[in-house]
Amino acid sequence: MPKVDSTKNKILDAAEELFAERGFAETSLRVITARAEVNLASVNYHFGSKKSLIQAVFERFMDSFTNHLMRQMTELEQSHQRFSVEQVLETLIKPLIEVDELRPDGSSVFMKLLGRAYSETQGHIRRFAMQKYSHVLARFTRMLHKAAPEVAPSEMFWRLHFMLGTFIFTLAGHEALQEISMSDFNEEVNVEQIIGRLVPFLAAGFSNQSIPIAAQSVGEV
Amino acid sequence: MPKVDSTKNKILDAAEELFAERGFAETSLRVITARAEVNLASVNYHFGSKKSLIQAVFERFMDSFTNHLMRQMTELEQSHQRFSVEQVLETLIKPLIEVDELRPDGSSVFMKLLGRAYSETQGHIRRFAMQKYSHVLARFTRMLHKAAPEVAPSEMFWRLHFMLGTFIFTLAGHEALQEISMSDFNEEVNVEQIIGRLVPFLAAGFSNQSIPIAAQSVGEV
DNA sequence: GTATGTTTCAAACAAGCGTTTAGATTTAGG
DNA sequence: CCTAAATCTAAACGCTTGTTTGAAACATAC
Numbered sequence A, B: 001m002p003k004v005d006s007t008k009n010k011i012l013d014a015a016e017e018l019f020a021e022r023g024f025a026e027t028s029l030r031v032i033t034a035r036a037e038v039n040l041a042s043v044n045y046h047f048g049s050k051k052s053l054i055q056a057v058f059e060r061f062m063d064s065f066t067n068h069l070m071r072q073m074t075e076l077e078q079s080h081q082r083f084s085v086e087q088v089l090e091t092l093i094k095p096l097i098e099v100d101e102l103r104p105d106g107s108s109v110f111m112k113l114l115g116r117a118y119s120e121t122q123g124h125i126r127r128f129a130m131q132k133y134s135h136v137l138a139r140f141t142r143m144l145h146k147a148a149p150e151v152a153p154s155e156m157f158w159r160l161h162f163m164l165g166t167f168i169f170t171l172a173g174h175e176a177l178q179e180i181s182m183s184d185f186n187e188e189v190n191v192e193q194i195i196g197r198l199v200p201f202l203a204a205g206f207s208n209q210s211i212p213i214a215a216q217s218v219g220e221v
Numbered sequence C: 001g002t003a004t005g006t007t008t009c010a011a012a013c014a015a016g017c018g019t020t021t022a023g024a025t026t027t028a029g030g
Numbered sequence D: 001c002c003t004a005a006a007t008c009t010a011a012a013c014g015c016t017t018g019t020t021t022g023a024a025a026c027a028t029a030c
Helices: A007-022 A029-036 A042-047 A050-079 A085-090 A093-101 A109-119 A121-132 A134-147 A153-172 A174-185 A191-207 B007-022 B029-036 B041-047 B050-079 B085-090 B093-101 B109-119 B121-132 B134-147 B153-172 B174-185 B191-207
Strands: none
Touching: A007 A029, A007 A042, A007 A050, A007 A109, A029 A042, A029 A050, A042 A050, A050 A093, A050 A109, A050 A121, A050 A134, A085 A134, A085 A191, A093 A109, A093 A191, A109 A121, A109 A153, A109 B109, A121 A134, A134 A153, A153 A174, A153 A191, A153 B153, A153 B174, A153 B191, A174 A191, A174 B153, A191 B153, A191 B191, B007 B029, B007 B041, B007 B050, B007 B109, B029 B041, B029 B050, B041 B050, B050 B093, B050 B109, B050 B121, B050 B134, B085 B134, B085 B191, B093 B109, B093 B191, B109 B121, B109 B153, B121 B134, B134 B153, B153 B174, B153 B191, B174 B191
């Protein structure tokens, strides 16, 4: 797919930025088409409705991200017979960063958008994502299980979602945190450094042996 | 403050539920006043604007929560000379649960509302909260530092926000997760059990000794 | 009981929304 | 070059939004 400046793409680009900045409901089609420099009616012509546009925006960057991620997971599996939880988590880093570096301004639109999609609109996007990208999540889960077979499946489920939550939540709001960090500690940190702190934090939580409730059978892969 | 069924309170109660269910932007004053069984104009009469109403809703439950939390922290400080990270995190549990149990239907409105407030509206509520409740956060930070003095201040900052993120994110979306857990593992879990899994997970991450970048001085607990 | 201040109410307001329409313009194929 | 399909455009549609209005209802005090 060549990167053409078609009306459709101009709308997607503008919508992506604006949705990330202001949220879905708070962004009108008029400001989107104004920034994209296209006619108002073209949104409905090309996408049918605003709801479909939101989904199209979400799908475009999510496809890109999951493709990167799948490649990273394959790479890890092929290069290492055994791998750690930390290594599995690290497969997220490159895709997470590269998806944003493609953008012209380079401001991390992806993370903010993901945060919006997760919380907004009664979780309707979330359900869609769980369906369309379930195979990616399943593969990621399988790799985590291989890295830490001592964690029981149901416990694994919860810890995985704890990790996803932290990732999305932290990175979606990272700009505010970066500001505070700068003013409180005179410490300039970029997104990669935040992830660098985040991964060990999560890996430690994930691999934690103290199981709160009933311990299940400890199997093997 | 006696629990009066004043128009003002009826509006706050209805708005709280609806904001949690559907978000701020997606909830109109008309549905709020309809559920509250009051006149549409009374919102502007009592609160001035919708924006002020949102802030009033947020403030009411946040005040209640932070009061509980402050009491819990005092209790822990008075009963133990030394305490663990896990114990500090556990001070969150009761306030988190009790704030919701006050509600008539008992459905965890608080967590959902907090999630909304965190992500929505350009972080405008978040900034307001950081300002008004900064002393609570400061005290919580101080207690964490006392529990784990080996964690450097800047590292502490990040880990604290990782934890906050996970807490809010997980609990805001806990209903979806509970559903999945039910269908995938036939495991019925309540909010307390989720928190029961969450606390050790976070404590392990927080106390993690493997520091990613420059290793600081390693003290003692 | 009348006067004063507060609260409620139905109705209307202007503004913004997503969407539709119908005609102009551009594009592509024979 | 002509035709037919695809795309773009300005204008309007119907609807919902937050807010305002001015009178009615209520409460309180003298």
